[in-house]
Amino acid sequence: MTVLDSGEQRVERQPARDLAPVALVDLLDRLLGTGVVVAGDVVVSLAGVDLVEIRLQLMISSVRAAMEQGEQGREAGSR
Amino acid sequence: MTAPQPPVGVSADTGRYLYAVCRGLDAAAVDSVQGIDGATLELVDHRDLVALVSTVPLSSYGEEALRRNLEDLSWLETVVRAHDTVIHAAARHAPTAPLRLATVCFDDAAVRDRLREWYVALTDVLDRVDGCSEWSVKVLVPTEAPEPSETAAPTSGADYLRRKKSDAARRAGTAEAATATAHLVHDSLASHARDSRQLPPQDPRLSGHEGTMVLNAAYLVPDDAAEAFAGLVAGLGAEHPDVVVDGRGPWPPYSFAMLEQR
Numbered sequence: 001m002t003v004l005d006s007g008e009q010r011v012e013r014q015p016a017r018d019l020a021p022v023a024l025v026d027l028l029d030r031l032l033g034t035g036v037v038v039a040g041d042v043v044v045s046l047a048g049v050d051l052v053e054i055r056l057q058l059m060i061s062s063v064r065a066a067m068e069q070g071e072q073g074r075e076a077g078s079r
Numbered sequence: 080m081t082a083p084q085p086p087v088g089v090s091a092d093t094g095r096y097l098y099a100v101c102r103g104l105d106a107a108a109v110d111s112v113q114g115i116d117g118a119t120l121e122l123v124d125h126r127d128l129v130a131l132v133s134t135v136p137l138s139s140y141g142e143e144a145l146r147r148n149l150e151d152l153s154w155l156e157t158v159v160r161a162h163d164t165v166i167h168a169a170a171r172h173a174p175t176a177p178l179r180l181a182t183v184c185f186d187d188a189a190v191r192d193r194l195r196e197w198y199v200a201l202t203d204v205l206d207r208v209d210g211c212s213e214w215s216v217k218v219l220v221p222t223e224a225p226e227p228s229e230t231a232a233p234t235s236g237a238d239y240l241r242r243k244k245s246d247a248a249r250r251a252g253t254a255e256a257a258t259a260t261a262h263l264v265h266d267s268l269a270s271h272a273r274d275s276r277q278l279p280p281q282d283p284r285l286s287g288h289e290g291t292m293v294l295n296a297a298y299l300v301p302d303d304a305a306e307a308f309a310g311l312v313a314g315l316g317a318e319h320p321d322v323v324v325d326g327r328g329p330w331p332p333y334s335f336a337m338l339e340q341r
Contacts (some may be wrong), residue, residue, distance in 0.1 A: 008263075016108070016171040016172055017170070017171050017172075017173070017212070017302060017329070018329075019170060019212065019329055019330060020327060020328060020329060020330060021145060021167075022163060022330050022333075023286075024156060024160075025281055025286040025287075026215060026330075027160075027163055027283045027333075028285065029160065029281065030177075030278075030294070031162065031177075031179060031180040031333070032179075032180065
């Protein structure tokens with residue numbers, strides 16, 4: 001079985017490349033996971049320093065926490 | 080000691096949010112693109128590199144505020160979408176290294192400092208992704224339907240135990256076979272890609288997928304080989320009818336913009 005979503009990549013001569021949309025979950029994989037430009041989990045406070053980044057782990061646990069809250073909400077609603 | 084004054088033209092209440100670093104991007108290519116909260120997208124250059132930035136309020140994007148806001152999934156989704164919109168627009172026109180979500184500098188001088196500091200690594204990344212796109216391929220094992228003969232109630236305790244044992248053996252066999260298929264698919268695709276990366280299987284609660292994800296991988300494929308790669312994905316799906324081979328792309332090179340730790 002094959003699911004192949006290639007977007008509209010066959011476009012005749014055009015300067016810009018055509019790129020397909022990315023699902024939210026795939027973006028989260030990449031933006032919170034391995035697809036990071038700055039390696040390491042730098043957290044720099046605003047006091048006197050210019051870069052603010054957030055611990056990867058913190059972000060992932062935040063997503064989980066939000067989802068668990070959402071699920072609890074749904075479960076409570078279905079009772 | 081007095082606190083340092085913010086540079087001219089920059090408010091202490093705002094920061095510069097970085098989306099991506101590009102090489103050779105024509106500013107006109109992104110002039111209709113908006114940043115987070117509809118902010119104007121601006122370019123900060125250093126030598127042949129250009130960072131795409133917009134102004135964000137530190138009341139929402141400062142360190143403390145981010146910790147709070149990132150726990151709000153709808154806030155996170157809005158920012159992720161805006162981030163992706165900018166990266167898509169840039170990657171259509173120039174080699175692009177996407178930045179991780181929520182990279183915020185105080186001002187443009189700080190952005191230039193980052194470009195200077197990362198110059199060699201960024202140049203390496205941009206060389207690697209130039210003329211290439213990311214393709215995502217996932218392998219999913221559909222949830223098994225019970226054998227028709229086994230749906231009747233067990234006739235005895237021994238029968239129940241026998242069934243339980245055979246179910247467990249079948250599941251283990253299926254899992255083993257699926258893992259082997261995932262390896263085959265990945266090896267075959269990786270040998271046709273410039274680079275590849277395996278990501279952890281997705282949480283079905285986030286992705287909504289059914290069955291078991293045994294491969295979640297990204298491949299960096301030259302654009303002139305995209306058609307052949309898509310054909311290979313389709314061929315692998317036909318070769319392995321017991322699994323679903325889900326290929327998507329072309330995407331900006333999200334998984335291949337990682338700078339090496341130095």
